[in-house]
Amino acid sequence: xxxxxxxxxxxxxxxxxxxxxxxxxxxxxxxxxxxxxxxxxxxxxxxxxxxxxxxxxxxxxxxxxxxxxxxxxxxxxxxxxxxxxxxxxxxxxxxxxxxxxxxxxxxxxxxxxxxxxxxxxxxxxxxxxxxxxxxxxxxxxxxxxxxxxxxxxxxxxxxxxxxxxxxxxxxxxxxxxxxxxxxxxxxxxxxxxxxxxxxxxxxxxxxxxxxxxxxxxxxxxxxxxxxxxxxxxxxxxxxxxxxxxxxxxxxxxxxxxxxxxxxxxxxxxxxxxxxxxxxxxxxxxxxxxxxxxxxxxxxxxxxxxxxxxxxxxxxxxxxxxxxxxxxxxxxxxxxxxxxxxxxxxxxxxxxxxxxxxxxxxxxxxxxxxxxxxxxxxxxxxxxxxxxxxxxxxxxxxxxxxxxxxxxxxxxxxxxxxxxxxxxxxxxxxxxxxxxxxxxxxxxxxxxxxxxxxxxxxxxxxxxxxxxxxxxxxxxxxxxxxxxxxxxxxxxxxxxxxxxxxxx
DNA sequence: ATGTGC
Numbered sequence: 001x002x003x004x005x006x007x008x009x010x011x012x013x014x015x016x017x018x019x020x021x022x023x024x025x026x027x028x029x030x031x032x033x034x035x036x037x038x039x040x041x042x043x044x045x046x047x048x049x050x051x052x053x054x055x056x057x058x059x060x061x062x063x064x065x066x067x068x069x070x071x072x073x074x075x076x077x078x079x080x081x082x083x084x085x086x087x088x089x090x091x092x093x094x095x096x097x098x099x100x101x102x103x104x105x106x107x108x109x110x111x112x113x114x115x116x117x118x119x120x121x122x123x124x125x126x127x128x129x130x131x132x133x134x135x136x137x138x139x140x141x142x143x144x145x146x147x148x149x150x151x152x153x154x155x156x157x158x159x160x161x162x163x164x165x166x167x168x169x170x171x172x173x174x175x176x177x178x179x180x181x182x183x184x185x186x187x188x189x190x191x192x193x194x195x196x197x198x199x200x201x202x203x204x205x206x207x208x209x210x211x212x213x214x215x216x217x218x219x220x221x222x223x224x225x226x227x228x229x230x231x232x233x234x235x236x237x238x239x240x241x242x243x244x245x246x247x248x249x250x251x252x253x254x255x256x257x258x259x260x261x262x263x264x265x266x267x268x269x270x271x272x273x274x275x276x277x278x279x280x281x282x283x284x285x286x287x288x289x290x291x292x293x294x295x296x297x298x299x300x301x302x303x304x305x306x307x308x309x310x311x312x313x314x315x316x317x318x319x320x321x322x323x324x325x326x327x328x329x330x331x332x333x334x335x336x337x338x339x340x341x342x343x344x345x346x347x348x349x350x351x352x353x354x355x356x357x358x359x360x361x362x363x364x365x366x367x368x369x370x371x372x373x374x375x376x377x378x379x380x381x382x383x384x385x386x387x388x389x390x391x392x393x394x395x396x397x398x399x400x401x402x403x404x405x406x407x408x409x410x411x412x413x414x415x416x417x418x419x420x421x422x423x424x425x426x427x428x429x430x431x432x433x434x435x436x437x438x439x440x441x442x443x444x445x446x447x448x449x450x451x452x453x454x455x456x457x458x459x460x461x462x463x464x465x466x467x468x469x470x471x472x473x474x475x476x477x478x479x480x481x482x483x484x485x486x487x488x489x490x491x492x493x494x495x496x497x498x499x500x501x502x503x
Numbered sequence: 504a505t506g507t508g509c
Contacts, residue, residue, distance in 0.1 A: 075504095100504040137506060195506075206504055247505045334504090433507090 004037070006044030009053060017482050020064070021049070026269075027056040031065040034419070036482050039069050042430060042474055047073040048080075054269045055083050060090015060278065062343050062367060066419055068374050069482040070428030070474060075099060076272025079373035080428060084420045085278070087338050087366040091264070092283050093275035094257065094290075096370035098334040099250045101290055102297035103208075103241030105397045106174070106330035107408065108305055109227075110323050112234040112316070114214040117498060120315060124212060125456045125499035127311045132210055132304055134203035135460035135503040141201025141303045149193045152200065153185040156295030160302045170302060172386055174330040175376060178298045182338075184288035188245070189252050196245030196296060201303030205461070205503030207426075207468055208240040210304065213405060213495035220492050223410050226392045227328055229493045236325075237406055237495070238304050239399050241334065242297035249293045253286040278368070287336070287368075294335055301330060328408070329386075329395035333425040336370045341420055343367070369420050377411035377423040377489045385411070396489045398480060400427045402457060403449055403470030405496040407480045414487035423489030424480070427473035440466040449497075456499035464503055 002013040011019040011033060019040065021031040031052045035043060043049065048071050055065040055077050062084045071080030076095035085091050117124065133139045144152070152159050157178025160166040171178045185193075203210060215233045218224035229235075242249075257274045258265060260282055265274050276283035305327065309320035316323065344362040378385050380393040389395060393410035400406050404427065415421045431439070442462025449455040449470075459465045483489040 098504075103504070204504075205507090208504080241504070244505065251505090 004040055006049055009049040017486055021053050027053065028061050029056050029064045031056050031067070033067045033071070034482060034486060035069045036478060039474065039478060039482065043067065043071050048078045051076065051078045051270070052081065054273060055081060055096065057268050058083065058085060058091055058093060058273060058275055059264065060086035062086060062365065068424040069479045070373070070424045070426055072428050074372065076270050077370070077372050080424065081372050082374045082419055082422045083370045084341065084367040085370070087278055087368050090278050090368060091275035092278065092286060092336055092368045093273055093370065094250050094253045094286060095272050095274065096372055097250070097290060097336050098372045099247050100241035100334055101246035101250060101293035102332045103334045104297065104301065104330060104332040105237060105239045105399055106301050106305060107328040107397050108236040108308065108325055109229065109328050110234045110236070110325050112323055113232045114234060114498070116316070117212070117234050121456045121499050124315050125458050125501060127315055128210060128308065129458040129501045131311050132203060132307055132501060133201065134501060136205045138198040139202060140199045141307055144197045144200055146193060146197070149197050150185040152299045153188055153292035153295055154183055155179060156298045157302050160299050165306045166302050170327045172388065173327040174298060175332055178302070178330070180291035180294050182288060183291035183295050185292050187285045187289035188249055188292050192245045192248035192252065195248050196243060199243040199245065201300060201307065202243060203240045203304065203503055204243050205464055209402065209500050209502040210308065211237045211402065211500040212498040213237055214498055215493055216405065216496045217494040218492070220490070223392045223492045226389060227395055227408060227492060228326070229408060234498070235495060236308055237397070237399060238301050238308070240300060240304065242293045242300065245296050246293040249289050253282070253289060257282055257286070290336060294332065298330065329397065331375050331397050333375060334372055336368050338366055339369045340364055340366050341416070367420070371422055373425045374422045375425045376421055377409070377415045378421045379411045379413050379415055382411070396423055398424060398426055398476065400476030401470040401473035402468060402497055402500045403453065403455065404473065404476050405494060407476065407491065408493040409480065409483065409489035410492050412487040412490045415489065418486060419488050423483045427476040427479060429472060430474055431472055433467045436467045436469060436472045437463060440469040440471070442466045445469045455497045457502070459502045461503065468502065
C-alpha cells in the first residue's frame with residue numbers, strides 16, 4: 001500500500017487522488033484527503049491534517065471527514081473541509097462553518113467581449129473602486145436601521161428584489177434562491193446587527209475582491225452554452241461574505257456553546273471545534289442565526305452586483321439589460337445546511353472493485369453538512385439545481401488568485417457518493433499573511449501584474465495586495481484538475497483577470 | 504475572515 005507521512009499523520013492511498021487517515025483511537029470515522037501528491041506536499045506542512053483528524057471526533061460525523069485539494073489550516077476545522085453530522089444524533093459546530101459565514105462568490109456574465117473593454121480598463125477599475133465600498137470597517141451601499149436589518153436577515157435576496165436591487169432571475173440563479181427560510185433575526189445579537197448595519201453592500205478586506213475577467217477557455221461546449229459562457233466574453237466575479245455581522249455571530253455562538261456544552265467540549269481534542277448537540281436549544285439558535293447571516297451575505301453580494309451594473313452602464317453608456325449582465329450563479333463557500341444524503345455510499349464507492357455489494361448498508365439520513373471553504377457541487381438532475389441548469393449540473397465557481405484567473409465547473413456525477421455533493425472552493429493559501437508581507441510589497445505586485453499581464457489592480461491597502469500576491473496561493477489549475485479527475489466538479493470554463501478592486 | 508486579541 002502506498003502511504004504518505006506528514007507531521008506524525010500517516011495517510012494511506014485508497015486510489016488515485018484519494019488518501020485516508022484510518023480510524024483509530026477516539027476517531028469516530030476515518031478522514032480523507034482528496035489531493036494529488038504535489039498538493040499533499042503543500043497541505044502537509046501546517047496543521048491541516050491534524051485538524052482534519054480532530055474533526056472525526058465530533059459526535060454524529062458520518063462516513064468520513066473530508067479535506068479538499070485546496071485545504072489548509074483554519075480555526076479548528078480546516079478550510080477546505082467537509083463534515084456531515086447527523087441532524088438528529090450529531091452536532092453543529094460554528095468552527096466547522098467558519099468566521100465568515102456565507103463567504104462566497106457570484107459570477108455575472110455579459111455580452112461584452114475583451115475588445116469592448118480594452119482601453120477602458122483604467123476608467124472601469126477607477127469607477128468600480130469609487131462606487132463599490134471596500135476595506136475594513138464601515139460604509140456600505142445601503143445604510144439600514146434595525147427594522148431593515150431584521151428584514152434582510154429574515155428574507156435575504158427577496159428583500160433586495162422588493163427594493164429594486166434585484167430582478168427575479170437573480171434569485172433563480174442563486175443557491176437556495178438567495179434565502180434561507182430557517183433564518184431567525186432574533187437569534188442574531190444586537191452587537192452583530194450594529195456591526196452589520198452600515199456594511200450592507202461592501203467588499204471588506206483580505207481575499208475579498210471584485211474582478212472583471214475575460215473567458216479564455218470553454219472546455220465543455222454543451223455546458224458552456226447552458227451557462228451562457230463563450231470565449232473572449234467579459235464576466236464579473238464578486239467574492240465577499242457577511243462582514244462584521246457574520247464574524248460577530250460566529251464569535252457569539254462559539255462562546256455560548258463553549259459555556260453550555262462543556263461536557264462535549266471536553267471530549268474533543270481542540271477547543272476550537274466546540275459544538276452544540278443536535279436538538280439542543282443552542283444548536284437550533286446557532287442554525288437560525290447562521291441562516292440569518294447567510295441571508296445577509298447574499299444581500300451583500302446582490303447589492304455589489306447591482307452597483308457594478310450601474311458602473312458598467314456609465315462606463316459603456318448602455319443599459320445593463322442591453323449588456324445582458326445576468327447572474328450566472330452565486331455559491332456559498334462557508335455554510336452548514338440540513339441536507340438529506342444516502343450515507344454509506346461514500347465509504348463504499350471506493351471498494352466496488354473488491355466485489356462487495358456497495359449499496360448493502362446505505363440509508364437516507366438528514367445531516368448537517370458543514371462546508372468550510374468548500375462549494376456545493378450538485379450533479380445534473382438534482383432537484384435543488386436551478387431549473388435553468390438542471391440538465392447539466394450546478395454551476396461551481398472557483399476563484400484563483402488575482403494573477404491567475406478563475407474556473408467555472410459544474411457539479412460532477414461522483415460528488416454525491418464521494419463528498420456529500422461538494423468540491424473545492426479556491427486555490428488555497430500557501431503562506432501566512434505575515435509571511436506574505438515579508439515576501440512581497442504591494443506596489444511591486446501591482447506594477448508587475450500591469451506590466452506583464454495587463455491586469456489593473458486597485459486596493460485600499462498596499463498590505464492587502466502583498467497578502468494576496470499571486471505567489472501566496474497554490475496552483476488553481478492543479479486544484480481544479482484533481483476535482484475534475486475525481487468527477488466531483490467538472491471543468492467548464494476558465495477566466496483571466498482584466499481588472500480587480502479589493503480592500 | 505475580523506472595529507487584525509480575550
